[in-house]
Amino acid sequence: MSDQSQKKIVREIKVDLDKCIGCRACEVACSGFHASPKYSSFNPSRSRIRVVQDLVNDVYVPLRAGEYTAAECTGRQTFKIHGKQYTECNFCPASCPSRDLFKEPDSGLPLKCDMCEDEKMPMCVEVCRPGALTYEEREEERADEEPALGEVETGLQSLVHKHGVQKVMDTIARMSQNK
Ligand code: SF4
Numbered sequence: 001m002s003d004q005s006q007k008k009i010v011r012e013i014k015v016d017l018d019k020c021i022g023c024r025a026c027e028v029a030c031s032g033f034h035a036s037p038k039y040s041s042f043n044p045s046r047s048r049i050r051v052v053q054d055l056v057n058d059v060y061v062p063l064r065a066g067e068y069t070a071a072e073c074t075g076r077q078t079f080k081i082h083g084k085q086y087t088e089c090n091f092c093p094a095s096c097p098s099r100d101l102f103k104e105p106d107s108g109l110p111l112k113c114d115m116c117e118d119e120k121m122p123m124c125v126e127v128c129r130p131g132a133l134t135y136e137e138r139e140e141e142r143a144d145e146e147p148a149l150g151e152v153e154t155g156l157q158s159l160v161h162k163h164g165v166q167k168v169m170d171t172i173a174r175m176s177q178n179k
């Protein structure tokens with residue numbers, strides 16, 4: 001076994017779509033937790049979880065913000081649910097140039113779920129009374145999986161290229177004040 005191999009806690013949020021009622025309490029809680037100062041505002045457009053809603057067909061899909069992507073992907077799958085057609089983008093967690101979802105409304109910078117930092121229970125799970133969101137932790141044995149420096153640099157470069165260095169620096173400063 002490699003010396004670098006170690007136990008790691010993997011944190012997961014599971015979604016039971018049958019239980020989601022589209023109340024959007026998760027969006028409110030997430031945006032409040034990440035406001036600066038904490039809980040000073042509640043604005044779902046700043047939330048890192050968004051609920052895709054189809055009120056007519058009673059379909060609700062909570063999506064947590066995933067990775068930033070510098071370009072649209074080529075995936076063009078479609079889904080049919082209760083007779084209504086959805087595109088792949090409807091259920092994609094990426095902060096992607098093709099749409100406004102998972103972008104900070106003021107700066108346009110990408111939002112990503114951070115599992116509520118060190119909180120024992122993520123806020124979205126805490127407020128989800130119907131139990132559509134459940135939190136799980138498990139131990140995994142795996143080698144150190146820190147992202148390679150090159151990957152981090154590439155991500156930052158594309159953000160700077162798109163938004164400008166000042167905007168990126170301002171947002172990083174604002175995020176550090178949140179801690
Ligand atoms: S709080 Fe729970 S039930 Fe309400 S929208 Fe979010 S995931 Fe669905």
Ligand code: SF4
Binds near residue numbers: 090
């Ligand atoms: S939103 Fe997702 S599925 Fe749609 S183009 Fe972007 S990365 Fe691809």
Ligand code: SF4
Binds near residue numbers: 114
């Ligand atoms: S885990 Fe925290 S950061 Fe992630 S979506 Fe839920 S409330 Fe937002």
